[in-house]
Amino acid sequence: MNKYVAEFIGTMILVFFGTGTAVVTSGLTAGIAGSFVGVMAIALAFGLTIVAGAYAIGHISGCHVNPAVSLGVFMAGRMDAKDFGGYVIAQIIGAFAGTGLLQFIVSSSNTLKGLGANGYGTASAVGLNMGGAFVVETFLTFVFVLVILGVTSSEKTSSIAGIVIGATLTMVHLIGIPLTGTSVNPARSLSPAVFLGGEALSQVWLFIVAPLVGAAIAAIVHRGWFSNDED
Known part of the structure; x- marks a missing residue:
């Protein structure tokens, strides 16, 4: 149970700070x-x-703190089906808790809007x-x-895994934000889409399936090709 509680809290924090930064900066920045x-x-958040x-x-x-990561770990043979299901449920509930907290803050402001939903077409900054x-x-x-599975596959690199994974997530956001808002x-993606409804909800399937x-x-x-004896 401790693992599921940890995943709930971690996902709640990730969604709140990540999408929350997207909401806040969208109201404070303009121009190139x-x-x-x-x-x-947003990428750094x-x-x-x-x-x-x-x-x-x-x-x-x-x-x-991500069903896609849990799926990768499960398919790599590092967790069983029970834990995989428990992780995904905890992550989804945590995401809704994070978006719910953000929604409360947005509704308390006269200028903030949106919840950091992903999108394509007219919902993409570049019309992707x-x-x-x-x-x-x-x-x-x-x-x-792939980076997560690699850096956590050996005790030699596991001590720096947090930094490497955080840097990689920042990297993929740098290019992904203008394209789709970056889900991965x-x-x-699910929790903001459900809260917002409309176009965000109609497009969310892509940001579930593709990751x-x-x-x-x-x-x-x-x-x-990349596993080793310790993996």
Whole structure:
């Protein structure tokens, strides 16, 4: 149960700080320079939250805080089906708790709006279509999960895993934010979409399916070519 509680808390914090930074910066930045600052701030918010979470709850649950990560770990043979199901449920509930807290803050403001939902087409900052968004989310999640499986596969690198994973999440957000808002995490995408409804909810399927596909491919590649004796 401690593992599931840790995943709940970790995902709640990730969603609140990550999407919350997206909400706050969207109201404070304008123009090219402002957009750059916004992208950097959001990317760092997600990355630094993972670093903090890794050292706060990593020793309890591994700090997956992401159903796609849990799927990759499960397919890599590092967790059983029971824990996989428990992790995903805890992560989804935690995501809704984080978005619920953010919704309360947004509703208490006269200027803040949105909840950091992902999107494509008119909901994408660059007008990326559905096919492009699917490829982006699949590839970014593939890279993210492949790094996680690699850096946590050996005791030699596990001590720096939190920093490496946080830096990688920052990296994928730097390119992903203008394209789709960057999901790579079905729980992070589902909760804002449900709260907002409308277009965000109609598009959320992509940000659930594509990250899971990317994570599955990463697990297959890792087990097939990159695993070692300690893995």
